[in-house]
Amino acid sequence: MSKYEADNEIVLKASCVAGSGIVAKVTTFLAERGCYISELAQFDDEDSGNFFMRARFHVENGGYQISDLQNEFPEVAASFDMKWEMVSVKSPMKTLIMVSKFDHCLDDLLYRLHKGEINMEITAIVSNHKDLRPMAEREGIRFVHLPVTKENKLEQEAALLAIVEETGSELVVLARYMQILSDGLCQQLSGRAINIHHSFLPGFKGAKPYHQAHARGVKLIGATAHYVTSDLDEGPIIEQSVQPVDHTFNADALVAVGRDTETVALARAVKLHTEHRVFQDGNKTVVFK
Numbered sequence: 001m002s003k004y005e006a007d008n009e010i011v012l013k014a015s016c017v018a019g020s021g022i023v024a025k026v027t028t029f030l031a032e033r034g035c036y037i038s039e040l041a042q043f044d045d046e047d048s049g050n051f052f053m054r055a056r057f058h059v060e061n062g063g064y065q066i067s068d069l070q071n072e073f074p075e076v077a078a079s080f081d082m083k084w085e086m087v088s089v090k091s092p093m094k095t096l097i098m099v100s101k102f103d104h105c106l107d108d109l110l111y112r113l114h115k116g117e118i119n120m121e122i123t124a125i126v127s128n129h130k131d132l133r134p135m136a137e138r139e140g141i142r143f144v145h146l147p148v149t150k151e152n153k154l155e156q157e158a159a160l161l162a163i164v165e166e167t168g169s170e171l172v173v174l175a176r177y178m179q180i181l182s183d184g185l186c187q188q189l190s191g192r193a194i195n196i197h198h199s200f201l202p203g204f205k206g207a208k209p210y211h212q213a214h215a216r217g218v219k220l221i222g223a224t225a226h227y228v229t230s231d232l233d234e235g236p237i238i239e240q241s242v243q244p245v246d247h248t249f250n251a252d253a254l255v256a257v258g259r260d261t262e263t264v265a266l267a268r269a270v271k272l273h274t275e276h277r278v279f280q281d282g283n284k285t286v287v288f289k
């Protein structure tokens, strides 16, 4: 049985300022309500003073419903001023994917969706170009063409946001979407927009990273999946992937082999986020794999 088929599995994500008694209070809350904890992870970031924990559990003997637990947990959360969420594992995360002309990341995500590797429901594919409409229509997925110019950027982003809200999208994935999001949109999508940058950040930020890498004579290339922030390519890193190269690789060869690192890094990051395993910790992340 796929781990997503477990009807009653629940995930609790919680973070707060570090202190004693947190794990005890949370696990006691769950135990007292007949919950069997199958996964438990925690991390105490001594630099930031923040504490993070993730529990996966189910209610034995069908007593409490998730709504009951969600109604009663705030008392525990309040005692530690916790930021928390409690969600059903089975619920696929509503995900809107943004693309431009490159198709490899979108194609890979669609494949992994079909294989059941990522528990998401694609609500729409939005693009500033028409090139990937056939790929969306092949899958029966709504495709929205939102062309963008310097003059219409704010209107274009408003239209995008309207689709995010209309579809109830919880996550926006920039699958090689080659437009810089405005500060306002970054704020609106804070913590729920993931981008794939085609370099091993912090190296080779900005445009044409493979050409930068070729000029530098690197022996490794990579890709970085990160949350989108106003600071281009500076968002909290979720996942990275690298692979070896050498002097025989010209820039086009780096682009070609780089596609594998981009798809792997992005798919892993989306999977981790949809499984509620990623926490933002300042400009970094904590990832419970």
Ligand SMILES: Nc1nc2c(c(=O)[nH]1)N[C@@H](CN(C=O)c1ccc(C(=O)N[C@@H](CCC(=O)O)C(=O)O)cc1)CN2
Residues within 6 Å of the ligand: 174, 177, 178, 179, 180, 181, 182, 183, 186, 195, 196, 197, 198, 206, 207, 227, 228, 229, 230, 231, 232, 233, 234, 235
């Ligand atoms: N606010 C942010 N927006 C975006 C981020 C980000 O981190 N913060 N990541 C980029 C992706 N990206 C590199 O990975 C990137 C994409 C596009 C550009 C760029 O210069 N775009 C030009 C237009 C280029 C074109 O029309 O072909 C522009 O927007 O003016 C740089 C980096 C996604 N957005």
